[in-house]
Amino acid sequence: MKKRNLIFSLAVSTIFIPSIESATINDSLENENNSFEAHEIPIAEGGGGGGIRTFDEIESDCKATSKRAIQFFERKLSELKPEGQSNEQFKLKKEEYKNKINKYKEVFEYCDKKNKRFEKENAKQLTGKEAAIQFVDNRINEEIKKERNKASNIDSSANFQAWSDQLIESNDKIIALEKLRIEIKNFLKYAFSKYEELVTNGEFGFKEQMALAINLKTKYSDIDKVKVLAQKAIKLGLTDNKEINDLIKDIASAFYMYSNFEAGPTF
Structure with missing residues (x-):
């Protein structure tokens, strides 16, 4: 993703600050x-x-x-x-x-x-987008592993109710993480796909930003839903991946532009 608009930093801070061998x-x-x-x-x-x-x-x-x-x-x-x-x-x-x-x-x-x-060898065979999606899986797997370890280390001396409550809590979190995996991956795959369709010459100008914002708004019915998904991605630490980080910045920039010119430009 090339030639970022100068408003990226402002857009991200105002729109996507999360609330929460072989x-x-x-x-x-x-x-x-x-x-x-x-x-x-x-x-x-x-x-x-x-x-x-x-x-x-x-x-x-x-x-x-x-x-x-x-x-x-x-x-x-x-x-x-x-x-x-x-x-x-x-x-x-x-x-x-x-x-x-x-x-x-x-x-x-x-x-x-x-x-x-x-x-390492298989990572080399992945495109940037594929590696980004794999990064989501790896990060979710890390969180699931933490919950499984937590469940296996529940204090055996606790009474049955306390023990079962802790186990249910860990299981619920694992289920929620699996749902989040699907939700975030679908969101990123769609956003990557639309970005690639729109940005064919490396330019991400006004026209492309407005089109990306409109596509995402249409797909998710509401810009706020997209913002929530982006916030979840940020909170999960997915912006440690450069491709995801750049995509989130581009979406933020697109929404910033869209919110200021929602009525449409005058030609």
Whole structure:
């Protein structure tokens, strides 16, 4: 987003001050049906059909999978017998299992580093807008994690009523955060989309600002609803992301311009 209007700072302050690796093991591993050695076992993948996952969850899966691999090859090593093979074959097989055990111990120790590299590499593949939307997910996930930790650390000595009240409060906050995730992402996706439609040459002048304000007002029926969404984004700390911060400034500028020329310019 280029060539900001000089009134951005004033507009933001007057309008939007909130009121409130993938590391894939290519070596042989078995699956649960004793066929690990013929399969790839993905470690620390970022995708999945269960929605957005935190990197803590990915790291946990990475460690669990590498731990199973270690246990599998330790079992294979303990069961290895010299009978039925040459001494040389026995030594080679024994060394192979030891090497694999050591490898997956390293994987276990560095799962978090692999995930950080995976996160960095995948971030490079995202456009600015996509990274901004991912930033929303990451920030919401952080807040949800805090609430889950809070729920898991409820004082066990509290009476049942106090304990259940705290648990319900945490669960309610998590539900509210999930609703907020959808609300904020839909808002930002729409605003980014309209901005890109209007600003085709890098200029965000009077005409583009008025059009953006009118589009947002039409979409949400009321400018105040848009302001509330922007305030929620600010309160959540989403303006730490440059793309979101620039978009919020542009929306603020558009509404400032719209509020001063709502009757329309005289030509």
